[in-house]
Amino acid sequence: MENVVELTNVTKTFKDFSIKNMDLQVKQGFVTGFIGANGAGKSTTIKMIMNLLRPDAGEVKLFGLDYKTHEKAMKERIGFVYDGNVFFDGLNLKDIKRIVAPAYKQWDDTLFYRYVEQFELPLTKAMKTFSKGMQMKASLAIALSHHAELIIMDEPTAGLDPIFRRELLDLLQELMMDGDRTIFFSTHITTDLDRIADYIAFIQSGELVFNQSIHEVAENYALVKGGLELLDRDTEKAFIHIHRAPTGFEALADNMKAVKSIFGDTVVIERASLEDIMYYMKGGVPHV
């Protein structure tokens, strides 16, 4: 079994937004970063993966199982961290543990207390007194204490200060050391991904634009700069989006080799960062 998460042809329509025919695979043993602008459909997708929302059509499978028949077995194997605090905010961490722990067959108290110590979390203070970073760490301690194979996180780094963010990323990297664990997390802070992601799934307006390894992204996507005289109806086809300025053009291409063979040395070709890709994609409709 190679894919831990498999979305096939998933469609979900809301009044003013929809996810259309999404196919998404998350590979076992890797970190997949899920990027997209605010409102692109990241949280909706994650909710469908968690069975908080049901798709109108299509199939959601985790570990090769589906929610109709194996809901409990599947959720036993998932650790989750959400953007906001989902734990009862009037309770302290010890009481929250007393509610959450018995839900899991594989709950490991020793492990939990080790994380509590490592994250320096107070056990007897109410959750609502925690800072955003501490709440995130508390959620993480709970998510990691039942030996989950798949860890799903919705915007775990949003609202954290840079030091906390770095610590979190280091911790995730550490977690990936032991074998078959898979991490899937959404973010719009693309620099997080350069550090730890193996794969990048990019969603825009409810559609999955690509799901590639971080090396493929680096090899394929390019930022091209050159004089306006180089552009005509044929050469423009090499680009996903073109930004024209009086001094020249700047464009995003998803096939660096093709661009090199068309323009040769007449243009400047740079690697496109994830942020460049997100920015230019937002500006225009991609060619198919």
Added chain:
Amino acid sequence: MFNLIRRDVILQKKMLLTFIPFIGFFIFMDSHPALIFLVASIFIPFNAYAYDEKAETNILLNSLPYTRKEIIASRYLGAIVYMALSIAVTSLALFIFNKPFALSDIAIGGGLFLLFTACTFPLFYIFKPGYISSVVLISFIFLAGIGPPIVIFLAENLTAITDFIASLSIPVIYTGAAVVIMTLYAVSWGVTTIIYQRKAF
């Protein structure tokens, strides 16, 4: 499942401290024992909704290895468990304060509680969070105010039914009421499960 029921106690630890003074107030006011059993039973299960109507709680519960069926079952079974416990505590309190009560008071209080639960639990999953508590509170006051006159009106005008009920023996009335209430409770449970399974969080 047991964990889901037990969580209400953990959540309401502090609230529970007010339970005894709460019943004490009703005992002190010399309320009818059946009414005391009713309000005592309502205490825990309905306080629980102060937490459960929040979207975050539903996200949490549904992300843990529980099915939606179990989450609703824990509410309906929990209501019965907490009713039994509350009745036991209340009986003890009444006994200590030397207030006489009969088994029929327990039966009426418990029966009314189950009836009230059956009618209101589905509402918690139909209305938007935030509105529900007021809806239930208003409906409780409304029913308490308008219910008795309606019953009296019906009793006077539908003599066929009143005569029929009057012709029944006491055990038959109690058994009949129990069967009707249990049926309503089961239907309510089923309806709530269906509503909850269709919800999105």
